[in-house]
Amino acid sequence: MTNRKDMSNTGTGPQRAVAGVIYAVALVLVLLPVYEWVANAMPFYSDPYDLATGLFNLPGRVFVLVGFVLMFYQFVLGIRIPALERVFTRATNLRRHQTLGKIGFLLILLHGLFMLAYDRALAGRFLFDPYRVIGIVALVLLIIAVMAAWHYRALKLPRKVWKPVHMLAYVVFPLGFLHARTLGTELATSWVVNVLFSTLFVLYCVLVVYRIYIAVAGGAGRRAGQPR
Numbered sequence: 511m512t513n514r515k516d517m518s519n520t521g522t523g524p525q526r527a528v529a530g531v532i533y534a535v536a537l538v539l540v541l542l543p544v545y546e547w548v549a550n551a552m553p554f555y556s557d558p559y560d561l562a563t564g565l566f567n568l569p570g571r572v573f574v575l576v577g578f579v580l581m582f583y584q585f586v587l588g589i590r591i592p593a594l595e596r597v598f599t600r601a602t603n604l605r606r607h608q609t610l611g612k613i614g615f616l617l618i619l620l621h622g623l624f625m626l627a628y629d630r631a632l633a634g635r636f637l638f639d640p641y642r643v644i645g646i647v648a649l650v651l652l653i654i655a656v657m658a659a660w661h662y663r664a665l666k667l668p669r670k671v672w673k674p675v676h677m678l679a680y681v682v683f684p685l686g687f688l689h690a691r692t693l694g695t696e697l698a699t700s701w702v703v704n705v706l707f708s709t710l711f712v713l714y715c716v717l718v719v720y721r722i723y724i725a726v727a728g729g730a731g732r733r734a735g736q737p738r
């Protein structure tokens with residue numbers, strides 16, 4: 511247990527300034543795709559031509575545009591990044607990981623449900639083309655990953671079980687990205703969203719490599735410290 515205070519509240523001026531910049535960037539990254547979505551949605555809402563699009567497709571899209579960015583934040587907040595821990599304590603990062611993680615999960619879940627409802631309303635049945643199936647598989651894996659961490663006490667899951675199950679989230683993100691690149695309207699029509707999501711995906715890959723590195727280095731360190 512650390513007594514170190516959160517530098518965003520108590521640190522020096524420069525540390526508070528860095529915290530402020532991080533908050534601002536995090537907010538802008540969430541708002542950018544919403545702005546692009548509004549540009550696409552406005553003409554439709556001002557001249558609606560079919561109820562299903564307005565009720566299911568457009569809301570489902572904006573839910574996931576925000577949910578996907580929040581999901582990216584979960585990797586940043588969950589992995590121990592020294593530069594970030596100089597500004598916010600590990601406890602603060604983990605608290606935000608849990609809160610934003612739940613919000614992101616609910617938005618992505620709503621996206622899946624709204625898109626299923628949209629297909630059902632428009633085509634009269636659920637559609638199972640390969641890229642939709644990738645989305646469905648990603649959603650099922652995400653539900654398992656989130657439930658394992660959210661309800662591990664109720665489910666009586668020991669850490670060595672729920673933690674690896676929670677790592678399924680690492681599979682969900684690239685699946686979600688592939689699915690979005692092939693189906694998403696905002697990804698196809700807005701270069702801003704396209705560049706943003708592609709950049710998040712590249713950063714995700716960097717974080718995965720870093721995560722593997724700290725796992726390997728940590729394992730080697732523990733083995734070296736073991737009595738022979």
Ligand code: HEM
Nearest residue numbers: 571574622625626645646648649686690693694695696697
């Ligand atoms: C039941 C599961 C899912 C179904 C049926 C589904 C269906 C769809 C459909 C039909 C689209 C295209 C919407 C449009 O532009 O008209 C779409 C877009 C998208 N989906 Fe999914 N999806 C599911 C799960 C997921 C999951 C789990 C993720 C992320 C982890 C995800 C991320 C995205 C993203 C980012 C877009 C792009 C939105 C845009 O560009 O407007 N989806 N999905």
